[in-house]
Amino acid sequence: MSQTLAPTDQQQLVQEALDALFDSHPPASTDHVEFWGAQYDAGLAWVQFPVGKGGLGVNPRLQALVNDAITEAGGSVANRRRNVLAIGMGAPVLATHGTAAQQDQWLRPMFTNEEIWCQLFSEPGAGSDLAGLATSAVPEGDTWVVNGQKVWTTYAHTSRWGMLVTRTDPDVPKHAGMTYFVLDMQAPGVEVKPLYQITGEAEFNEVWLTDVHVPDEHRIAEVGEGWTVAMTTLSNERVAIGSNIPERGEGTIRHAVEAWQAVEHRDDPVARDRLMQLWVESEAMRLTAIRANENRKAGNPGPEGSTGKLQWAELNKAITEFGMDLIGDEGMLYPPGYAFSSPELSATTRDEGLHQLYLRARANSIEGGTSEIMKNILGERVLGLPGEPRADKNIPWKEIPRG
């Protein structure tokens, strides 16, 4: 409705809502949860959402104005990071595919951080080929009985709800037989175990689902539409990942530069040249992110918006490998030790040392789409090259070889 308003009127609408919110709930002195609740009620949680659902029905770009104003006024926008899967991905899914009752039940408490969400997509047998997933959901009265195993689940141990994709029809081709649910993580039969990674930490979990009963009213969209809903989730994941641009010299390259500055004589021209190669590529990547943002804002997005993930992942590995070489003997050590703990924040949002980054970077080219998958996407969707022939096309999911 309000999207038909002129941009200046939309901005005024947001500004007025902000002023009223700040009057009733001064950001600096209001309890965070209370403030976020009032922010939701004022339509300033996701400004593009409808009135009554945390939004004002205006252009999503105006959200930045809201976030900046809250930060400047001494309030907190930390809920967005702490519950990133819910606020960044779950909410758009509910807004697009959820019923009014589902939106009313889940949007507000996720925004206030009273209910943390996780994403139950990947499985041991379904990584890059997500649509091959095997976790089954079988109808039983007005509930569904779910069995299977999910993996690489961030925040599962602290989550109240999970976005779950299941197989509801094994007799049709894989994309057609999936259904999307919101899973109560406290339901009987849900078992969460930390998954220790090569850093010794467990940012992720494994989740076993054994005869878990999910009420049908927690189904999102129609039976068999799970793939479409999952794609809504993932497209918002890529938007969420690509938005912050570091200052020049910041990010991973800073660690290599610092390692170089700590070298005693700095008289190795080969190392110096390699450092500059990596510096230049980091800066070119950063400039590309700036260019992509500008083009996106101008309504003219191009291929420059699609190459960042691949470049970032591969560059992080190259920079940290080089950094470890630079520090020489120290590179044989692992100063933080292998702590076998579950950090509260994902490692991609924490400030870590070179040693940790060196190990953590190996995941960068796997998580959120492996570099091989990213290259397929660039090749097929951006360059227009033909796809690989698929061995699983048009055959029932249950007949697809697995292993």
Added chain:
Amino acid sequence: MSTITFTTTEEHGLLRETAGKLLADRSPSERVRELMATDDGFAPQEWAETVAMGWAALPVPEELGGAGYGWTEVAVLAEQMGRSLWCAPWLSSAVLATAALLSARGELADQLLTALASGERRATLAHRSSGLRWDGAALHGTARFVLDGGTADVLLVPASSDEGPVLVAVERTLDEVATTVLPTLDLTRKQADVAFDGAPGRVVAAGDAASTAVERAVRVGAAMLANEQVGGTARVLEESVAYGRSRLQFGRAIGSYQALKHRMADTLKELEAARSAAYHAARALDGDDLHEVAVATAMAASYCSEVYERAAGNNIQNHGGIGFTWEHDAHLHFKRAKTSKLLFGGPTRWRAALADTLGL
């Protein structure tokens, strides 16, 4: 450092479109091959046509008969030229010599700028020369690898003198000037050695102004070349993609094989990063932050050189046997890419300069 932006104007779009169309028409493969087989390496009437459109005048101030734009606009042209391997004394005269003269300014420089912008004359800069000597009245020594050194009307030559460095303008047709056209790897861009045997000339700049003019011209040249390299990279990637879609082996389009597809995706990734570096370098040259000019030009020169070289090499591989034939254009880009990489000293040199600039 001022805020980095890549905003473009309507004029940029128009310039890109006009140049793209004109060059597609005037510089198709057959024409490139005709011109590269000549000694001069360009067609004076075609050069005159583009000069009449203002292509040599873009960065020259209006009071000197120029268009009063900047290197950002020249870069738009450069990218299109790189796509089509345009054979013209553009880089030598409208970029290198023009940039040196714009840095030097003064009566003589201004006269020359007007003449270059109008197309009345063509000049080049002997930017690779060393050891030449100006005795106060005449120039001695040999300048090597001079771009279009066999055809330029005026040669701008850096030399040493009793009063320090000088930049001297010498008429190429003098008896005391002998040019030897070089057998270049890249036939689309001609080079010559030029021997000066007591050739008279006029001093364009002296002292620091002379060194600054040459350094500035090399940075401008490298940045414009980087934009040309971006155009070349985009072109060879398009050729690879088109071939990957149409060439069938084992009953499949070869572009469906990940070995080829992933290589092209990597090229795309590098192309977009190179594009950012090249565009930014041109914009930095139009600003007044010298530190940023040093950073941005060194980045663009080193990165875009290597990206184009890799892309042009991959393009041959992506085409298989046909890509190794003289008949196919893949080698033209491959040779242009290698030469462009080496023309201003090569990536290693640029990265060392960058490290100095950054204090690393």
